[in-house]
Amino acid sequence: MAGRDLRALFSTNDRGLSTAEAFTNRQFQWELVGAALAEHLRRTADPAFEAEDLEAPRDNLQVFHGVGGIGKTTLSRKLEAALAGAEHRPAQWGEPTWSGERILPVRIDLARSAGTDFEQVVLTIRAALAELGRPLPAFDLALRRYWEQQHPGEPLEEYLRRGGLAGRFGKAMPQQMQSVLADVAQALLLPGTVGTAVGAVTGSLVRALRERRQTVRALAGCARLADLLEAEPDLEALSFYPHLLAWELAQVPADKKVTPVILLDTFEDVGDRTHRDMERLLQRVVWLMPNAFFVVTGRSRLQWADSALQGQLDYTGPAAWPGLVAHDIPAARTTSALAGRGRRRQVLIGDFSPEDCDDYLARRLARDGQPLIKAEIRQVITDRSHGLPLYLDLSVMRFLDIRRTGRDPQPADFDHDFPALIARTLSDLTPDERHVLRSIALLDAFDLALATRAAGMTHEAPAMRLIERPFVREQPFGLWPYHLHGLIRSTVRGADDQADDRWSARDWQQAAERALEALGGQWAAGSGRDRVLLVGCLRQGLALARDFRLDLDWLASAAWSYVSDSVWEPIAPPARPDTERSQTAADALVELLSALARRQHEHRTVTADRLTTVVNTGLLPTDLHEMAVYYLAKAQRDIGRSEDSRQGMQLVADGGGRLAPAARRGLAHLARLAGDFPTAYDTARTLGWEGRQHRVEGDILWPHGDMERAAAAYEAARAEAEQHNVAGERATSQAQRAFVLAFTNPDAADDELHLAAQLLTGLDLRATTLTTKIAALVRDAGAISSLEPVRLLRAEISNAGLTAAEAALELAVCFHQAVRNDHDKLSAAISRLRDLTRGRDYAYYVDIAHFMADRSLSGDSAARWLDGEQPTRSRWRTVVTARRAYLRNAR
Known part of the structure; x- marks a missing residue:
């Protein structure tokens, strides 16, 4: 459904431009209203329903609330139109779920700008009910008495005309009220002119009601009429008169029955959470008219189901308002979202979907039936809007403003x-x-x-x-x-921000300092091993420190906690809108931690380049600078730049800082990669837990074919990691244990790989995950008929840039061909392995491949073995012959 958008129409001289007040689908909200109204109609049609019941729970309302500009008022207007008749219902909305019922929509704008007071609310409802074509004597008598008391000398007819109610609903209401006075005066046989006898009429009527005279039997059924007519006719009494309207509606013959649907819009303007005077009066209207249905739209949900409001409002608590419990129905798009939600009547109005945003913008301004706002501009506006209709509306007006300057709007104009x-x-x-x-x-x-x-x-x-x-x-x-x-x-x-209490730049700076301190306080107060809290505080804290150029403070300690577990959750906060290079320590720390986390998903060359940039800034304090150097050295080792890696590891080791033990471990690894096993082993035995001694020992023992001792070393490493609650180290040690056992005990390797997979759950360790995949190939060596998994793994490892994994995979292929005793394919595999390691690390893998096949080396061994070449050769040959025997027995 679309109307004329007058603001847009009067914003341009372009007479060829069509401006439509676009209404984007709110079908789910319509379905909610339909379902609730249908339930209301069934309830009021039940013979047991009693309009005068003041104790039964109320379920005669639907609440829509949402942020300003989300489209609540538009929805209220469209609901009013749709309830008035099918010809006004938006095309995308379905047929109502009721039929044959007469619905009377009455929309009341409670906005301060509309100047609506409680009197107008009551008069609007009564004026709308004039459509019944009959007087409402109980209510009309009470209202006439109130009016003459509170507005002496002011004709009600003139007030209605001046307030627009006469033009909106016609002039029948005053005539019906005058008719009531005449009829009651005649029934009571009162003399005089009825126009000036309202006091005498009501007084006589009260006496007649008290005496139960037959002459007023038509009104005697309204049990509380006499009490209301005797009460002082002030605003407080007026707020109870809707009870009389409910009674009158119940007296309407079935063939003329009507159900008012009263739409109260801009409900947030009736007061605030401290001053609830107007809200209390409006709540009475809803409670006292259980046979009317109310649709409330406003910014905040109604709190009427909160028992704590007892005394501020008349009717409170979940027993009184079972549908208003504080759990909103989400703004879903299908009626299936209602399943199982019972009678909940609080609905948060959701943002527009991207499709709805584009549809709104495409239909809002058009020429010759084509959207005036181009698709690329609509996309930018949609992305910026987060689905808020007010932003779309403001963007349309900005589009017209730019056109008035004589230039065509561009997408960049709406990054605003x-x-x-x-x-x-x-x-x-x-x-x-x-x-x-x-x-x-x-x-x-x-x-x-x-x-x-x-x-x-x-x-x-x-x-x-x-x-x-x-x-x-x-x-x-x-x-x-x-x-x-x-x-x-x-x-x-x-x-x-042009608000009176807008903040200065210094205000924002101080707020950022408070927020950073508050985050640090929460992290310090949390449990020491709470990774979720740690990562959350780091993400928010890093963004604050970076954007407001704050000191690192607690972020440095948190960064060390982050790297200690080797879990590597994504840590980088959203990028800044500017493209400046690192200028503060916070910028450098963001880049450092981001590079460490992303290395699980990037080629190690990219990681090395990013870390080199961080190191070269010189912005980090000494301990964090050493962190960057250490992980740069690890990345350099992974891509085969061993000499650069050795220099970095030596620098960190000599510094004696937190990562010195890890750097010494790195030096041991570099010695092992070069085949200098005695040096590597001697260094490993000095590392202790901080240097991961047991894991390094395992890394040295398995190339010697000493799988039993290597597996035991990895098991000890895993146990230590469990003791210290370091998840990443535990998973890595277990993956290595599965790898070495896969050579000698395929059955046990199954269980070890299963455990490794469990320990990797929730972790982001790319190299360790690749180790488990290679271990699975080793476990199946000699039995697999296709090497397709090898081809896939080669591609995955190449993308990661992990030299160690490349060499280990080719060694696994050599093991498979040695077990199968396929000389030609083994020679090809050894050739690939030699090309991969020639002049680089892991050259001794070629020696191991020869040992497996009991082939002679073409020259001296590339390694310095711990106990000599021959024992190592013998152990590897035994691994191959044992696998052949295992496969024969398995047939």
Whole structure:
């Protein structure tokens, strides 16, 4: 459904431009209203339903709430039109689920700008019911008495005309009320002119009701009429008169029955969470008219089901309002989302989908039936909008503004923040709530404590109120359960804020310092091994330190905790909008940790280049600089740059810092890679747990064919890792144990590989994962008929740039061909292995391949074996002959 968009029409001289007030699909909300209204109609049609029942739970309303600009008012208007008749219903909305029922929609705008007070609410409902074509004597008498008391000398007819109600609903209401006075006066046999006898009429009527006279039997059925007519006719009494309307509706004959659907829009403007006077009056209307259906739209959910409000409102608690419990129905798109949700009637209005955003923009402005806003511009606006309709609307007006300057709008023109969004967001917040909002705009996610500390407050009340707002989204199972709507957050942080209490640059800087300190406090207070908390605090803290050029403070210690487990979750915060190179220690630390995490997914050459850049900045403190040097050396070793790696490892080892034991381990590995096993073994025996001594010993023993001792060393390494709760080391040691046992005990290797897979769950260790895949090939050596898995693994290892894995895979192929005793294929495999290691590390793998096949070496061995060449040759030959025997017995 589309109407005229007058704002757009009056923003251009282009008469060929068609401007449509585009309405994007809210079908799910229509279905919710339809289902709730159908249930309401069934309930009120039940003979047991009693309109005067003041104790039964109320389920006669549907609430839609959401952030300002999400389209609540548009939805309210479209619901009013759709309920008025099928010809006004949007094409995408289906048929209503009821039939043969007369529905009377009455929309009331409660916005402050509309100036609607409680009197107008009551008069609007009554004026709309004039469509029944009959007086409503009980209510009309009470209202007439109220009016003459509160507005002496002011004709009701003139008030209705001036307020627009007469034009909206006709002039039947005053005539019906005058008719009521005449009829009642006649029934009571009262003399005089009825136009001035309302006091006498009501007084006589009360006496007649009390005396149960037959002359007023038509009104005697309204049990509380006499009490209301005797009460002082003030605003308080007026708020109970809707009970009389409910009774009157119940008296309407079945063939003329009508169900009012009263749409209360902009409900947030009736007051705030402290001053609920207007809300209390409106709640009475809803409660006292159980045979009417209400649709409430506003920014905040209704709290009526909260028992804590007892005393502020008349009817509170989940027993009174079972559908208003504090669990919103998500803004899903299908009615299946309603399954199992019972009678919940609180619905958070969701953002538009990208498809809806594009549809809105395409239909909003057009020429000759074609969208005026080009697809590439619509894409930028859609991406920036986060699905908020107000942003789309503001972007359309910006599009027209740019056209008025004489140039064609470009996509870059819409990478833009609108201060109007801030004004809409802040308009109904208290000063404290606005302060908290700006503070949490610095955070990706938060909880009450974090929001309060980031705002520098000593009490949580403002944050507690703020999280109830619809622009604060909740993920109950997240580390921090709350986060700001994406567009609201980016706009609060990025737009030119012209609010009276706008922040200066120094205000933002101080808020960032508070937020960083608050995150550090949460990390320090958490359990020492809580990886989720650690990573969450690091991500948010790094972004704050980087964007506001803050000192590293606790981030340095957190970075060490992050690398200690070798888990490597993604850590980098979102990139800054600028493209400047690293300028602060925080920039360098972000790049360092990002490179370490990404190395599991990038070629090691890329990792080495990134880490070289970090090292060359010289921005990091000494201990973190050594971290960068150490991991650069590891990357250099992985890509075969052994001499560069040795220099880096020696530098870190000589520094005596936290990574000195790891650097000495690195030096032992480099000696092993070069085939200098005595040096490697002597160094390994000095490493201790910090240098991962047992794992390094295993790495030295298995090339000697000493699989039993190597497996025991890896088992000891795994046990130590478990004792120290280092998940990455535990998984790596277990993968290596599975690898060596795969040579000598295929059956046991199955269990070891299964355990390795379990220990790798949730970890991001690329090299270790490749080790398990190579181990599976070794386990099946001699039995597999196709080497297709080898081809796939070669490609995967090549993409990773891991020299060690390349050499280990080719050695596994040599083992397979040696077991099969296929001389030609073994020679080809040895040739590939020789090409891979010639003049580089792992040259002794070629010697091992010869040992497997009991072939003579063409020259001296490439390695210095611990106990000599012959014992090593003998052990490897035994591994091959044992596998052949195993395969024969398995047939």
